[in-house]
Amino acid sequence: xxxxxxxxxxxxxxxxxxxxxxxxxxxxxxxxxxxxxxxxxxxxxxxxxxxxxxxxxxxxxxxxxxxxxxxxxxxxxxxxxxxxxxxxxxxxxxxxxxxxxxxxxxxxxxxxxxxxxxxxxxxxxxxxxxxxxxxxxxxxxxxxxxxxxxxxxxxxxxxxxxxxxxxxxxxxxxxxxxxxxxxxxxxxxxxxxxxxxxxxxxxxxxxxxxxxxxxxxxxxxxxxxxxxxxxxxxxxxxxxxxxx
Amino acid sequence: xxxxxxxxxxxxxxxxxxxxxxxxxxxxxxxxxxxxxxxxxxxxxxxxxxxxxxxxxxxxxxxxxxxxxxxxxxxxxxxxxxxxxxxxxxxxxxxxxxxxxxxxxxxxxxxxxxxxxxxxxxxxxxxxxxxxxxxxxxxxxxxxxxxxxxxxxxxxxxxxxxxxxxxxxxxxxxxxxxxxxxxxxxxxxxxxxxxxxxxxxxxxxxxxxxxxxxxxxxxxxxxxxxxxxxxxxxxxxxxxxxxxxxxxxxxxxxxxxxxxxxxxxxxxxxxxxxxxxxxxxxxxxxxxx
Numbered sequence: 001x002x003x004x005x006x007x008x009x010x011x012x013x014x015x016x017x018x019x020x021x022x023x024x025x026x027x028x029x030x031x032x033x034x035x036x037x038x039x040x041x042x043x044x045x046x047x048x049x050x051x052x053x054x055x056x057x058x059x060x061x062x063x064x065x066x067x068x069x070x071x072x073x074x075x076x077x078x079x080x081x082x083x084x085x086x087x088x089x090x091x092x093x094x095x096x097x098x099x100x101x102x103x104x105x106x107x108x109x110x111x112x113x114x115x116x117x118x119x120x121x122x123x124x125x126x127x128x129x130x131x132x133x134x135x136x137x138x139x140x141x142x143x144x145x146x147x148x149x150x151x152x153x154x155x156x157x158x159x160x161x162x163x164x165x166x167x168x169x170x171x172x173x174x175x176x177x178x179x180x181x182x183x184x185x186x187x188x189x190x191x192x193x194x195x196x197x198x199x200x201x202x203x204x205x206x207x208x209x210x211x212x213x214x215x216x217x218x219x220x221x222x223x224x225x226x227x228x229x230x231x232x233x234x235x236x237x238x239x240x241x242x243x244x
Numbered sequence: 245x246x247x248x249x250x251x252x253x254x255x256x257x258x259x260x261x262x263x264x265x266x267x268x269x270x271x272x273x274x275x276x277x278x279x280x281x282x283x284x285x286x287x288x289x290x291x292x293x294x295x296x297x298x299x300x301x302x303x304x305x306x307x308x309x310x311x312x313x314x315x316x317x318x319x320x321x322x323x324x325x326x327x328x329x330x331x332x333x334x335x336x337x338x339x340x341x342x343x344x345x346x347x348x349x350x351x352x353x354x355x356x357x358x359x360x361x362x363x364x365x366x367x368x369x370x371x372x373x374x375x376x377x378x379x380x381x382x383x384x385x386x387x388x389x390x391x392x393x394x395x396x397x398x399x400x401x402x403x404x405x406x407x408x409x410x411x412x413x414x415x416x417x418x419x420x421x422x423x424x425x426x427x428x429x430x431x432x433x434x435x436x437x438x439x440x441x442x443x444x445x446x447x448x449x450x451x452x453x454x455x456x457x458x459x460x461x462x463x464x465x466x467x468x469x470x471x472x473x474x475x476x477x478x479x480x481x482x483x484x485x486x487x488x489x490x491x492x493x494x495x496x497x498x499x500x501x502x503x504x505x506x507x508x509x510x511x512x513x514x515x516x517x518x519x520x521x522x523x524x525x526x527x528x529x530x531x532x533x
Contacts, residue, residue, distance in 0.1 A: 051418040075414035084283060084411040085467050094408060097419045102404055130466050
């Protein structure tokens with residue numbers, strides 16, 4: 001199978017400190033891959049690199065022929081200003097950006113698509129609600145509806161199941177499996193290791209440096225997890241410049 | 245009777261008509277800009293920028309007296325320099341954007357007042373600080389109308405990225421590179437509208453016709469479109485009522501306009517449908533679902 005994403009000795013970070021250090025490897029097209037690791041392991045940083053929000057310090061990411069717009073991205077909910085006066089409908093309709101862009105009109109066909117996406121995540125009837133009134137789970141459903149509209153070949157999910165109830169998580173997992181069945185490439189950052197083991201065939205364990213990458217059962221071993229924890233706690237304010 | 249009070253001043257006096265046209269145009273341009281400033285949590289940035297414009301206009305005044313072109317050009321240049329300068333300092337150093345803007349505008353205010361006081365009279369200084377809406381000439385009116393036209397058109401063009409960057413900047417960056425340019429275009433609109441407002445209301449009050457209507461709108465509307473409409477409407481009402489107030493009571497016109505906006509604001513704080521005091525105290529019986 002061909003690759004959807006390839007990391008060429010990728011180093012990403014902030015203020016010269018690497019948050020993802022010398023990552024090499026590729027994600028197969030159609031893969032369903034979990035990125036796991038302690039807080040601060042570089043999961044979100046890697047995703048920001050993939051969607052082009054962060055320039056690599058060195059190395060690069062090969063989109064393997066895909067354009068940036070083929071990647072659909074779910075940011076962490078914490079990055080969203082929930083007090084902004086915008087309705088659920090408008091929030092979901094942002095997913096049409098690729099078709100509508102800056103000025104494109106939203107016609108009857110598009111409106112139909114938005115309604116379909118909202119009903120697919122169980123949010124019919126919420127169209128006019130301001131996003132500030134949604135619960136955590138409803139907000140996450142809204143963002144998944146937006147992802148549905150984006151119709152990305154690669155879907156990057158940053159902690160999609162954090163702080164939501166079991167029912168919502170199950171519904172959203174169904175969507176992820178649907179994307180997988182449609183041969184889309186799905187990469188998700190997760191903390192729930194049981195969920196990773198049951199749902200994701202492939203996993204990348206990250207602790208700034210890649211600790212292990214491959215079949216989930218080989219990656220999520222006790223030794224690997226311990227190693228990841230130790231590596232992650234080693235931040236050095238006065239680190240030397242990296243020679244590699 | 246009602247006619248005498250509410251309409252006659254504008255029918256009888258050309259300067260009142262011109263002032264009305266000027267303030268309506270200002271309300272139409274500055275209102276939406278103010279709404280976005282507020283939603284981007286930059287309410288005080290407008291205030292800072294208004295002060296920053298003063299030295300530019302003052303240098304224009306030094307060079308060629310009360311010339312519309314010189315003062316406008318000076319104000320625009322100063323505004324852009326400060327906006328960009330504060331942005332650069334914020335990105336290049338540890339200082340946050342609001343702090344660097346505060347530094348920049350305090351210095352420019354001091355420079356501006358000094359220049360005007362050294363070279364001009366106190367009347368000139370008053371004109372700079374509080375404007376002269378009752379003395380708008382054709383050129384100035386055209387300038388204000390032009391600025392309003394540009395800002396309505398540009399806002400329509402950058403509307404989507406502007407909204408998206410407020411709500412979900414991560415998502416915007418993942419789908420489009422329009423965020424940065426939209427932000428710069430928006431800052432340019434802030435400067436332009438303040439310069440337009442400066443001619444009518446002075447540097448200190450120009451920001452009033454921008455921010456007060458926006459804050460008022462927050463108490464009445466739940467979505468951006470409605471907020472913009474409420475802001476424009478309350479700006480227009482303030483302009484009209486303020487001019488009448490100044491005509492009948494002999495109050496200075498610029499402050500009268502902002503005062504009316506202030507009264508509307510106080511009313512909104514108390515009775516606003518969205519989160520006003522009364523609404524918080526007496527929310528009514530809770531609903532079934």
